Amino acid sequence: MPELVVLTDQLLAPVPGGTGRYTRELARALAATAPSGWTVTGVVARCADPSAAQIDGVEGPRMLPVPRPVLARLWQRGVPLWPGGDAVHAPTPLSPTVVKRGRTLVATVHDAVPWTHPETLTPHGAQWHRTMVSRLMRRAGGIVVPTEAVAKELAEHVAGSAPVHVVGHGVPEALTEEPADADAVARRLELPPRYVLAVGTLEPRKGIDVLIAAMDLPEAPDLPVLLVGVTGWGRVDVSSERVRSLGSLTDAELAVVLHRATLLALPSRAEGFGLPLLEAMAAGVPVVHSDAPALVEVAGGAGFTSRRGDPKSLVAALRTVVDEPAVAREAVARGRTRAAEFTWRGAAESVWAVHLGLGTHS
Structure with a gap:
């Protein structure tokens, strides 16, 4: 039975913010719209209490062997730590950048702020995001962005061959x-x-x-x-x-x-x-x-x-x-x-289409 892993660690961040909302709503909708035979599992970094990352309809969360700060550094350095699953969706740039053979990776990039407005981020945060997004644009099977505006800004600032798909959000x-x-x-x-x-x-x-x-x-x-x-x-x-x-x-x-x-x-x-x-x-x-x-x-x-x-x-x-x-x-x-043009169900169906369109899953 094929498994889609959704990296839900943003729900455990000190300030989950809008990307936390996105992670929860998209993961829930992905589970509700999963193609026949697929399971959807949440995966988080090692922590004392993963309960904040429990989502209706989503299995887990399963924990990786290292805590979030270490995981962020490992993935930034390109260490091939695969979170499991036949396909992985990263709702934020906290994502592996080395894809396991026979598996697929799609990531959501929410904005191009690290390039367009770096002064509105911490220097470390801006650099980390630039590194991760640049690698994902080169190595992921697909990139999901929320607006045409972000797609245009990424094209101006980041080189890479990953197809970019515009998929809006929804209203809970x-x-x-x-x-x-x-x-x-x-x-x-x-x-x-x-x-x-x-x-x-x-x-x-x-x-x-x-x-x-x-x-x-x-x-x-x-x-x-x-x-x-x-x-x-x-x-x-x-x-x-x-x-x-x-x-x-x-x-x-x-x-x-x-x-x-x-x-x-x-x-x-x-x-x-x-x-x-x-x-x-x-x-x-x-x-x-x-x-x-x-x-x-x-x-x-x-x-x-x-x-x-x-x-x-x-x-x-x-x-x-x-x-x-x-x-x-x-x-x-x-x-x-x-x-009314934006729904989480519609967003999930579009994200599933990106994953299934990569054509490596039975």
């Missing part, structure tokens, strides 16, 4: 509607009646500093800002009277916070896809986003665009949503239609 069912106890959740979180929401790891490339600077301008909408996400690397100053951080939330809590937001702001300096944008459009929430190419692509004209790094441009977009409700309602309708 848990975020499509509010839970039955939504009002109780809202009271517990002390949600204000109207607010600007920002979702994402608090790190420099997310542009939260631009949002805070925009909301401190005198012409900004008179709304508080709620931040959802844990602190990543780099110092992001969120000290403003208008800003409150909710930290990390469960999916049920996030569904309530998302559905009740006046608008979602995503002023990122760089993105490969922008999951919060898609999730907000699916929830019927107006979206203001930067002109990062991937965000413009995913929004498909259903969002309000501002210039990256420009607080005044961001304020103008925010005010359009707040001051022109009819325009905002039209954008919401376009957003729902656009979001």
